[in-house]
Amino acid sequence: MSETANSSTAxxxxxIFCRSLQAEGVDVVFGYPxxxxxxxxxxxxxxxxxxxVLVRHEQGAVHAAEGYAKSSDKxxxxxxxxxxxxxxAITGIADAYMDSVPLVVFTGQVPTSLIGNDAFQEVDTxxxxxxxxxxxxxxxxxxxxxxTIKKAFYVxxxxxxxxxxxxxxxxxxxxxxxxxxxxxxxxxxxxxxxGGYTGQIDKAVDLILSAKQPMxxxxxxxxxxxxxxxxxxxxxxxxxxxxxxxxxxxxxxxxDKQFLGMLGMHGTYEANMAMHHADxxxxxxARFDDRVTGNIEKFCPHAKIVHVDVDPSSISKNVxxxxxxxxxxxxxxxxxxxxxxxxxxxxxxxxxxxxWKQIREWQSQDCLKYDRESELIKPQYVVxxxxxxxxxxAFVTSDVGQHQMxxxxxxxxxxxxxxINSGGLGTMGVGLPFAMGVQFAHPDATVGCITGEASIQMxxxxxxxxxxxxxxxxxxxxxxxxxxxxxxWQEFFYQGRYAMSYMDALPDFVKLAEAYGHVGxxxxxxxxxxxxxxxxxxxxxxLVFLDFITDQSExxxxxxxxxxxxxxxxxx
Amino acid sequence: MRHIxxxxxxxxxxxxxxxxxxxxxxxxxxxSLTVAPTDDPSLSRMxxxxxxxxxxxxxxxxxxxxxxxxxxxxxxxAHPHIEREMALIKVRVGEAADREEVKRLTDIxxxxxxxxxxxxxxxxxxxxxxxxxxxxxxxxPFPVQEVVRSGVMGIARGDVALQL
Numbered sequence: 001m002s003e004t005a006n007s008s009t010a011x012x013x014x015x016i017f018c019r020s021l022q023a024e025g026v027d028v029v030f031g032y033p034x035x036x037x038x039x040x041x042x043x044x045x046x047x048x049x050x051x052x053v054l055v056r057h058e059q060g061a062v063h064a065a066e067g068y069a070k071s072s073d074k075x076x077x078x079x080x081x082x083x084x085x086x087x088x089a090i091t092g093i094a095d096a097y098m099d100s101v102p103l104v105v106f107t108g109q110v111p112t113s114l115i116g117n118d119a120f121q122e123v124d125t126x127x128x129x130x131x132x133x134x135x136x137x138x139x140x141x142x143x144x145x146x147x148t149i150k151k152a153f154y155v156x157x158x159x160x161x162x163x164x165x166x167x168x169x170x171x172x173x174x175x176x177x178x179x180x181x182x183x184x185x186x187x188x189x190x191x192x193x194x195g196g197y198t199g200q201i202d203k204a205v206d207l208i209l210s211a212k213q214p215m216x217x218x219x220x221x222x223x224x225x226x227x228x229x230x231x232x233x234x235x236x237x238x239x240x241x242x243x244x245x246x247x248x249x250x251x252x253x254x255x256d257k258q259f260l261g262m263l264g265m266h267g268t269y270e271a272n273m274a275m276h277h278a279d280x281x282x283x284x285x286a287r288f289d290d291r292v293t294g295n296i297e298k299f300c301p302h303a304k305i306v307h308v309d310v311d312p313s314s315i316s317k318n319v320x321x322x323x324x325x326x327x328x329x330x331x332x333x334x335x336x337x338x339x340x341x342x343x344x345x346x347x348x349x350x351x352x353x354x355x356w357k358q359i360r361e362w363q364s365q366d367c368l369k370y371d372r373e374s375e376l377i378k379p380q381y382v383v384x385x386x387x388x389x390x391x392x393x394a395f396v397t398s399d400v401g402q403h404q405m406x407x408x409x410x411x412x413x414x415x416x417x418x419x420i421n422s423g424g425l426g427t428m429g430v431g432l433p434f435a436m437g438v439q440f441a442h443p444d445a446t447v448g449c450i451t452g453e454a455s456i457q458m459x460x461x462x463x464x465x466x467x468x469x470x471x472x473x474x475x476x477x478x479x480x481x482x483x484x485x486x487x488x489w490q491e492f493f494y495q496g497r498y499a500m501s502y503m504d505a506l507p508d509f510v511k512l513a514e515a516y517g518h519v520g521x522x523x524x525x526x527x528x529x530x531x532x533x534x535x536x537x538x539x540x541x542x543l544v545f546l547d548f549i550t551d552q553s554e555x556x557x558x559x560x561x562x563x564x565x566x567x568x569x570x571x572x
Numbered sequence: 573m574r575h576i577x578x579x580x581x582x583x584x585x586x587x588x589x590x591x592x593x594x595x596x597x598x599x600x601x602x603x604s605l606t607v608a609p610t611d612d613p614s615l616s617r618m619x620x621x622x623x624x625x626x627x628x629x630x631x632x633x634x635x636x637x638x639x640x641x642x643x644x645x646x647x648x649x650a651h652p653h654i655e656r657e658m659a660l661i662k663v664r665v666g667e668a669a670d671r672e673e674v675k676r677l678t679d680i681x682x683x684x685x686x687x688x689x690x691x692x693x694x695x696x697x698x699x700x701x702x703x704x705x706x707x708x709x710x711x712x713p714f715p716v717q718e719v720v721r722s723g724v725m726g727i728a729r730g731d732v733a734l735q736l
Contacts, residue, residue, distance in 0.1 A: 126586060131597050135640040138586075155640060188736070189582050189643040313634035316627065 013142040013173040014043035017106070020149040022049045023181040026077050028068065028440050029053070030061040034081025035121060036108025039173040053440065053469060056461035058085050060433040062092020063459070066101045067437025070420045071395055073226070075102040075156050076437060082108040083121030086167075087128065091427060093163045094132035098424025099247060100224055102161035104152045111171040112140055125167045134162030135190075142175040150182045159192025160311040161224055193310050196327025198335045204306045204323045205339045211280035212351035213302075213358075214240040217263065217292075220247030220423065221285015221309060225329035228252070228416040231284065234333050237340060238347055241359055243271035245286050247423040250413035255392070260359065261368075264292040265560045266405040269367035269569055272560065274359055275300055276567040283307045285329045288318040289424070298565030308332045367558045367571055368409055376551035377526050379403060379478040382533075383410035386448060386476060389533050394446040394474075395438045397421065399431035399455030402484035405556045407450040429458025432475070436462060439471045446474065446537065453479040453547075454503055463516035466543050474536050475545045477509060480552045488555045492570075513545035524549040574603070575629050576648040576655055576726040578734050579618040579636060583609050587641040591618065594639065600624065600632050604657075604723030615643070615736075621724045646734040648726040655726040658698045660686075662718040663711055665693050670714055681707045692717070 011019070017040050021029065030053045033041045044052050055061040058080045065076030076096075080089045086107040096103045110119040126138045135155050137148045148166060156164040208214065216238075222231050228251050235242050235258055242252050243263040252259055261268035263275055272294075275281070281303040286292070293299040299319060307314075307321040308329060315324040325332055370380045383406050386394070392412050397420040398404040404421055413419045420438055422430045435449040456477055466473060478484075486501040513520030519542050523532045529548065536544035557572040581587050588607055595602045603621040610617045622632060629647070636642050648655070665671045674693055678685055683697035697707055701724060708719065728734070 127589070130586070130590060130593055187640070190640045311638070313631065313638050317631060320627070 009178050010176040011179050012039065012043065012176050013145050013168070014039040016142065016145050016177075016179050017149070017168070017173065018043045018047050018050060019179055020146050020181055021077065022047075024149070024153050025074070026050055029077045029079050030055055030064040030068070030437065031079030032058050032061055032081065032085060034085050034108060036082035036085075036110060036170045037079060037173070039170065040079065040106075040108070040168075052079075053436070054465065055433070056464050057459065058088035059091050059429065060436070060459050060462045060465065062089045062103070062105060063095070063430045063433035064437035064440070065103050065105070066092060066096050066430070067397060067420055067434035068441045069101050069103060069437070070099075070434070071417050071438040072441040074441075075104055075153060075161075077104050077106070079106045080108070081121065082110055082125070083123050085121075086123055086125040090128065090132065093129055093165065095422050095425040095427045095430065096163040097132045097134065099220065099422065100161050101163065102156045103163040104149075104156050105163060105165045107165060107167045109138070109167045109169040112169045113171065115169065125165065129165045132163075133165050136165035136167065138167045138169075139172050140169070142172050142177050145172060146179060146181050147185070150185050151187060154185050154187070155190060158194075160314075193312075193327055196332035196335055197325065198327070198332070200323050200325050201332075201335050201339050204325060205336065205343055207280055207304055207306060207323055208238070208282060208336075208340075209343060209345045209347060211240070212348060213277055213279045213355045214238070214282065214347075215274050215278035215280070215303070216240050216242040216282045216284070217245070217275065217286055218242065218248045218251050218284040219245040219286025221329050222248055222251035223416040225285055225310065226416075227285065227329035227333050230330050230333035230337065234337050234340075237337065239352060240282075240347070241274055241356070243267065243275065245289070245292055245423075246408055246421065248286065249408060249419045250416045253414040254412035255414055260363075262408055263566075265294070266409065266556050266558070269365050269558050269571060270359055270362040272566040272569055273362045276565065277358070278303045281305045283321070284333070285309060287314045290318075293318065294560045294566050294568075295563050298567075300566075365571065367569075369572060370554070374526065374551060377524065377529060377548050379406050379480070379548070379550045379554055380410050381526060382476060382478060382529055382548050382550070383407055383450060385530050385533055386450070387411045389530070389537060390446055390448065394418070394448045395420065395442060397431045397434035397438060397447070397449045399451040399458075400426045400428045401452050401455060402480075402488065402554075402556050403450050403452045403455075403478040406478070411450075428455040431455060432459050432462045432466075432473070435473045436465060436469075436471055439473055449473055449475045451475060451477055452484060453477055453481065453506055453509070454483050460512070463513065463518060463543070467517040470541065471543060472539070472541055473543050475543070477545065477547045478550050479506075479509070479547050480550045480554065481506065482552055485556070491555070492561070509545055509547040513543070518543040518545055520545045520547065522547045522549065573625070573629070574621065574623045574649070576653070576724060577620045577622065577633065577636070577645055578648055578726055579620065579645040580610070580643045580734060580736065581616050581618060581639075582641045582643065583614050583616040584641060587616065588618075590639050590641055591620070591636065594635055595622075598631075598635065600628065606723040606725055617734075619723070619725050643736065644734060646728065646732070648728060651732045652729040653726050654729060655700055655724050656698055657701050657704055657724045658696065658722040659704045659708070660718075660720040661695045661697065661708070661711065661716060663693050663695065664691055664715040664717055666691050674711060674714055677707070677710050681710070683707065
């Protein structure tokens, strides 16, 4: 016990935890109780400013916090117990790390006196999470708790965002001290980039205006950096073609005629061809991921590259760039727009005309075409109908696999923060808990979870959470009875040896949904798709599980096979 | 190419493993790593010897800078600098003639004998790694029992300084 324990203003570590979260403006925590966090749960119970959502598995808590953060401008917060609570949270933490999601994850820990003793429910949480966090802390003294929480939120949300873990031993939550939440924080070892380093702006503008075959390539950084509006202004001013990465969808309105669709392994033919033939590439908040570049030796062979990123280590990591600009996307874009306005030169209209003519020719391939006359439900058709019927206004989460690609290809996002998926880690099972987090951030919005029968089973237990909190999520299960993407690779590259890719013994999803208290519908004819989606959308208060029995043999096209260049796509 | 990177970081538990973990997770080479608190007890100074192409070393410095516990770093290789390493070497010297010869070699390399028993010498020697290698080669005809090398420390010459 601290010596101030009896003074009238001292409060316990557990209360400090609650007060700190209140000071950070946290309105909801996703979590699961256990021995090491009982003091914290007791303190949460005795206040009413921070609400708590009880998930059914700690993985769900962290993914829900991610969904909350990705769809809003606030960090997500999760709370789990020590040992298995912490290890169950790891997948979500790693997922958030790969996709730069601002999260603060609190883990309980055994009392300090037992640390290192192999105590009940002890793991070295700081050690296990170290490679997949932006930073982590072990709080050994209650006097450090408030400052550490302040630091955690500061680190998670500034610079390139990411998850921060705060490990709190049980005795620290019981001990008392005076509470004072720091107004601001300075860490001499952490100096994220604010604003933009504009020394290179003129050089960038010269290069941008000299382009004959320009291409704008933007990623999740535009969304994280709230640069969507500035990007749209910048792109329209130039009249250049633009593509978004999987993480960057919604950063530029997909309905705009300058938008060429997503790029990369399952991006559009026109986006990838334009990348390949570009002479100037303007990369903004993107990290040249291998699913985007294809074979790095063959990537953008003719292009000079401008790269804007808040994280210096993203620049020239995979691809050497010519004009690096370290800074937050939004202010850098504003500086670029200003410099463009001030420049005497304009883009070369004749060259741009010829370039657009070439691009329209690539577009005429209609690379996303699929059989619309099929008697089987085509998964693309389901996504397209959902997009039409929600007028492109829904928040859409996905799991990982073929359905994820179809969702990215066929749901046109015109706004940022509407498309919530796992791009970097590629985590099956995220879709439903992501959707929960989104629905908490946007209680009145339509939230769709586009998933498959394999992914959805990885966090299916959260249907129970959805019932407890009456979350009216619309689940679109594209059920092809296969691990679709695995099956596709086996068809293409393993001569059709479908090792372990068939999902046998599937549950009856309609009954399953009903067992959890929701509405379930099974749809197996193309003609019933539209009606079913309409009916689901009309059920405004209920979670509806739409089990679409889709064509088993459908593949995601187009595709850059592994090792190929962006100009070597397999078309339908 | 070989690089010596000096790093100032928070003297906190876990800081060392963040650096070591970064090198193993990203597959960077690490030849040696030394670390100790500085005159300011809240700070540790680490010297890392690594090798790689310019692009890889650029990534190493960027990734190190990104670690929240790292305050500042300096790639010594970009500046005139001094590097030193210390070795403690235990040699068995049972015969009088061996004692003579090992003492003589130690003097030539400007080392010191810092522990003497009937059977053994412990020799302390400092210098660049190549000098230590040469000395070890020179005493190799004798039964060397133990070699302890500190790993490299480095400091820039002249006005360049790694400080807060």
